[in-house]
Amino acid sequence: MTEPIIKIRDLHTSYGKRHILKGINLDIYPYETLVILGRSGCGKSTLLRHIIGLNSPDKGEIFIKGVDITKASERQRDVILRRMGMLFQSGALFNSMTVGENVALPLMEHTPQNKSIIKIMMRMKLNLVGLSGFEDFMPSQLSGGMKKRAALARALSMDPDILFCDEPSAGLDPIVAVGIDHLILKLKTALRMTIVVVTHEMASVFTIADRICLLHDGEIKFLGTQDNIKESTDPFVVQFLERRPDEEKLDAQNYLDELVAD
Amino acid sequence: MSNLKTTFGRSGRNLAFFFVHVARIAHLTGQSLVWTFIAPFRGKKLRWGSTFVQMVRIGVESVPIVSVISFCVGLIIAMQAAYQLEQFGATIYVADLVSVTLCRELGPLITAIIVTGRSGSAIAAEIGTMKVSEEIDALETMALNPIGFLVVPRLLAMMVVVPCLTVLSDFVGIAGGFVLAITNLKLAFVAYFNQTADALAAKDFITGLIKSFFFAIIIAQVGAYQGFNVRGGAEGVGKSTTTSVVVSIFLVIFADLLFTMLFFSTL
Ligand SMILES: Nc1ncnc2c1ncn2[C@@H]1O[C@H](COP(=O)(O)OP(=O)(O)OP(=O)(O)O)[C@@H](O)[C@H]1O
Ligand SMILES: [Mg+2]
Numbered sequence: 003m004t005e006p007i008i009k010i011r012d013l014h015t016s017y018g019k020r021h022i023l024k025g026i027n028l029d030i031y032p033y034e035t036l037v038i039l040g041r042s043g044c045g046k047s048t049l050l051r052h053i054i055g056l057n058s059p060d061k062g063e064i065f066i067k068g069v070d071i072t073k074a075s076e077r078q079r080d081v082i083l084r085r086m087g088m089l090f091q092s093g094a095l096f097n098s099m100t101v102g103e104n105v106a107l108p109l110m111e112h113t114p115q116n117k118s119i120i121k122i123m124m125r126m127k128l129n130l131v132g133l134s135g136f137e138d139f140m141p142s143q144l145s146g147g148m149k150k151r152a153a154l155a156r157a158l159s160m161d162p163d164i165l166f167c168d169e170p171s172a173g174l175d176p177i178v179a180v181g182i183d184h185l186i187l188k189l190k191t192a193l194r195m196t197i198v199v200v201t202h203e204m205a206s207v208f209t210i211a212d213r214i215c216l217l218h219d220g221e222i223k224f225l226g227t228q229d230n231i232k233e234s235t236d237p238f239v240v241q242f243l244e245r246r247p248d249e250e251k252l253d254a255q256n257y258l259d260e261l262v263a264d
Numbered sequence: 265m266s267n268l269k270t271t272f273g274r275s276g277r278n279l280a281f282f283f284v285h286v287a288r289i290a291h292l293t294g295q296s297l298v299w300t301f302i303a304p305f306r307g308k309k310l311r312w313g314s315t316f317v318q319m320v321r322i323g324v325e326s327v328p329i330v331s332v333i334s335f336c337v338g339l340i341i342a343m344q345a346a347y348q349l350e351q352f353g354a355t356i357y358v359a360d361l362v363s364v365t366l367c368r369e370l371g372p373l374i375t376a377i378i379v380t381g382r383s384g385s386a387i388a389a390e391i392g393t394m395k396v397s398e399e400i401d402a403l404e405t406m407a408l409n410p411i412g413f414l415v416v417p418r419l420l421a422m423m424v425v426v427p428c429l430t431v432l433s434d435f436v437g438i439a440g441g442f443v444l445a446i447t448n449l450k451l452a453f454v455a456y457f458n459q460t461a462d463a464l465a466a467k468d469f470i471t472g473l474i475k476s477f478f479f480a481i482i483i484a485q486v487g488a489y490q491g492f493n494v495r496g497g498a499e500g501v502g503k504s505t506t507t508s509v510v511v512s513i514f515l516v517i518f519a520d521l522l523f524t525m526l527f528f529s530t531l
Contacts, residue, residue, distance in 0.1 A: 094402040112406075
C-alpha cells in the first residue's frame with residue numbers, strides 16, 4: 003500500500019471546556035476521495051481547520067506529506083499550503099475584491115506569470131464551476147450558491163495536490179450540485195487530486211466517495227468504502243444512512259427538569 | 265470592604281489586561297516592521313498598489329477635514345492669545361504663540377486624532393470584518409501572511425501620509441492665526457509674517473514631524489490589533505472599532521507626553 007499523504011494521529015481539540023475531537027486517527031491516501039460525514043456540530047469543519055493548520059490541537063500530530071503541520075516552521079507551512087486548496091463552509095471570498103480578482107489572487111501572489119496569462123487561467127477556473135462572465139461581479143452581488151462556486155474556483159486556482167471542500171453543494175440546486183459532483187470526479191481522475199469532502203448530501207456521497215469517514219461524538223465511528231458502509235450494522239451508521247430521527251425522549255419529568263434547569 | 269476589594273480587584277485586573285494588550289500591540293508592531301522593512305529584502309513582495317490606495321484613502325481624503333479643523337484651531341489660539349497679550353499691548357506675539365504651539369504640539373495632535381477617527385477605526389473595522397467572515401483564514405490557507413497582506417500597506421501609507429497631513433495642519437493653522445491678526449487685530453501683514461518666521465526654529469517643526477511619524481505607527485497598529493482580535497460577529501466588530509479609537513487616542517497622547525518630556529529636556 004502507498005504511503006498516506008495525510009496522517010492524523012491521536013488528535014484532540016476543545017473549545018473552552020467542550021471537548022470536540024477526542025482522539026482522531028485517520029490516514030488519507032494519495033488520489034483518493036474521502037468523504038467526511040457527521041451530524042451538524044460534530045466537528046467536521048474543525049477537523050479540516052486543523053489539517054490545514056489554522057487551529058492548533060490540544061494534543062496530537064498531523065503529518066502532511068511527512069511534515070507535521072502542527073510543528074512546522076512558517077516556511078515549511080507555506081510550501082505545504084501552496085499545494086493545498088480549501089473551500090470554506092462560508093465561502094470566505096474577499097468581499098473587497100471582484101470574483102475574478104479573488105480567483106486570480108493566489109496566482110498573482112505565488113506565480114511569476116504575467117497578467118494576461120493569469121487572466122486566462124482565472125477564466126478557465128470560473129468556467130469550470132459554471133461562472134463564466136461573472137468575473138467583474140463583487141461577491142455581494144452573487145447568490146449563496148454562486149459564492150460557493152466562486153470560492154471553489156479560487157480553491158482550485160493553484161491546481162492543488164490536495165483539495166478540501168467543506169459542504170461544496172450545500173445551498174445549490176440539484177442540477178448544479180450534480181455538476182459539482184462531476185467536477186470533483188473529473189478533478190480526481192484527470193488531475194489526480196486527493197480530495198477531502200465534507201457533505202450532508204447522501205446522493206453525492208455515493209457518487210464521489212472512495213472511502214467514507216463518519217464522525218460521531220468526537221471519534222471516528224466508521225471508516226471504509228461505500229460497500230462497507232452499506233453492510234454496516236452499527237446502529238448509529240444505520241440510523242444515519244436511513245435518515246431516522248433520534249428516538250423521542252418519552253420521560254416527561256426529565257424533559258421538564260431540563261427546561262427549568264439553570 | 266468586599267466592595268472595595270472588588271472595585272480594586274477589577275481596576276487592577278483591567279490595568280493588567282491593558283498592559284498585556286499594549287505588550288501584544290508592541291509585538292504586532294515588531295512583526296509589521298519586519299514585514300515592511302526586512303521581508304522585502306528576502307524576496308517578499310511589498311504591495312505598492314494597495315499601499316497607494318490606502319494613501320489616497322487615509323491621506324488625500326482627509327485633506328479637507330484636517331484643513332478646516334486646523335484653520336479653526338489656529339483662529340482659536342490666536343484669539344485666546346490676543347486676549348492675554350492685549351493687556352501688555354503685545355499682540356504681535358500672537359504670531360509666536362500660534363506658530364510654535366501648532367508646529368510643536370497641536371498640528372501633530374489634531375492630525376493624529378482626526379486620522380484615528382477616520383482611518384484607525386476603518387482599519388479595525390475592515391480587518392475585523394475579514395476576521396469574522398473567515399477571510400483572514402482564507403488568506404492564511406493561501407500562504408499569504410495577513411500582516412504582509414493587510415497591515416503593511418496600511419502602516420506604510422500611515423507613515424508617509426500622517427507627517428504630510430501634519431505639515432498641512434501646521435500651515436493652515438498658522439494661516440488661521442494670520443487671518444485673525446490682519447482682520448481683527450489690525451496687524452500689518454509683513455510684520456506678522458516676519459514675526460512668525462523669527463519665532464519658528466527648525467526644531468519646532470522637526471520635533472512635530474518626528475512625533476507625527478510615531479503617532480502614525482500607533483494608529484495603524486492599534487487599528488490592526490483590534491481588528492485581528494475581534495471575537496464574535498458584527499457586534500464584536502463594533503466593539504473593537506470603538507476600542508481602537510479610545511486606545512489609540514490614549515496611546516497617542518501618552519506618547520506625546522513622553523516625546524515632549526524628551527524634547528523639553530534635551531532640545
Ligand atoms: N470558534 C469557536 N468557538 C467555540 N466553539 C466553536 C467554535 N467553532 C466551532 N465550535 C464548536 O465546535 C463544534 C464543532 O463545530 P464545527 O463547525 O466543526 O461543526 P461541523 O461538524 O462542521 O458542523 P456543520 O455540519 O453544521 O458545519 C460545534 O459544537 C461548535 O459549537
Ligand atoms: Mg461545518
